[in-house]
Amino acid sequence: MSDCCKINDSMTEKSQSCSSCGVVGKKIKIITLKSMLKPTSLESLNANLDHYFCATTDCEIVYFDLEQKSYSKTEIKVPVFQKDSSLGTPVCYCFDWTKEKIQKSIENGLTPHPVEQIRGNIKANRCGCEVNNPQGSCCLANVTKFSNQIGG
Template sequence: MADCCDVSSETKENFNCPLCKTKGKSVEVITLKSLLTADALKRLEVGLSYNFCPAPECDVIYFNSGQQVFLKTDIKVPIFQKDTKNDVPICYCFDWTRERIQAEINQTGTSTAIQEISAHVKVNRCGCEVNNPQGSCCLGNVSMFIKQITK
C-alpha cells in the first residue's frame, strides 16, 4: 500500500460529480470498503474507479464513472468537507477536530496539530487511506482550517 501522505502516488482519473458537477478526487477502493455502511458496501462495484466529491453543499461523497453514488447516509463517519460541526474530525487518524484546534489556539495562541500529525506521518503511523473519507492526507485541510481561524 502506498504512503497515504505521498501526493505523487495520485495518478488516477478524476471525474465530475454527477450531482453537483464538481471535479472529484480519486480514492482507492480500500477507503470505501473501510467507511461505507454495511448496506452501502453491498452495492460497491469493486472493479471501478471512485472519486470523492469535496463540494460542501453536495450530498454525494463517492461516485464512479458509471454514475453510481454513495451519499452522506452511506458513510460511517461525518465528512469534514460537508459537516461544519466543531466535533467533526479534520484529522481522522489522530483525532484533531475543529474544536480541539480552536481550544488549543485559545489557550496557547498557536496550534501544534500540523507538527504532531507530521511527526506521526514521518514514522508511518497515519492510516489516511482507511480513516479519512477523502482517502488522503489531512494536512492540507488542517493547515487551511488553522489559517482561517487565525486571520
C-alpha cells in the same frame, strides 16, 4: 513520511465529474470506500470501477463511480470534514483532531501545534489516511487551512 501522505500520480490519471454538483472528483482507492461505507452501502459497491471523492461542501454526494453510482453522506460511517460544519467533525481522522480540538488548542496556545503533532506522527509512519479519512488521503492540508482560518 508515510505512503498515505505522499502524492500518488497514478491516482490523478482520469477525471470524472460528480453527477450532483458537476465538480471533478478526486480519484480514490477502493480500500477507502471499503473502510468508509456502511455495510448496507458496501453491498452495492462495484470494486472493479474507479471511484471518486466529491469535496464540494454543499453536495450530498461523497463518493461516485464511472457509472455514476453514488454514495451520500448518510451512507458513510463518519462525518465528512468537507461536508459537515459542526465543531465535533474530525479534521484529522487518524489522530482525533476535531475542529473543536484544533480551535481550543490554538486559542490556548498549546504545544505542539496540531499541524506539528500530526507531522510528527506522519514522520513516524503512524497515519492510516487511506482507511481513516473519507477523502482517502492525508489531512495535513485540511488541518493547516482550518488552523489558518481560526488564526493559528
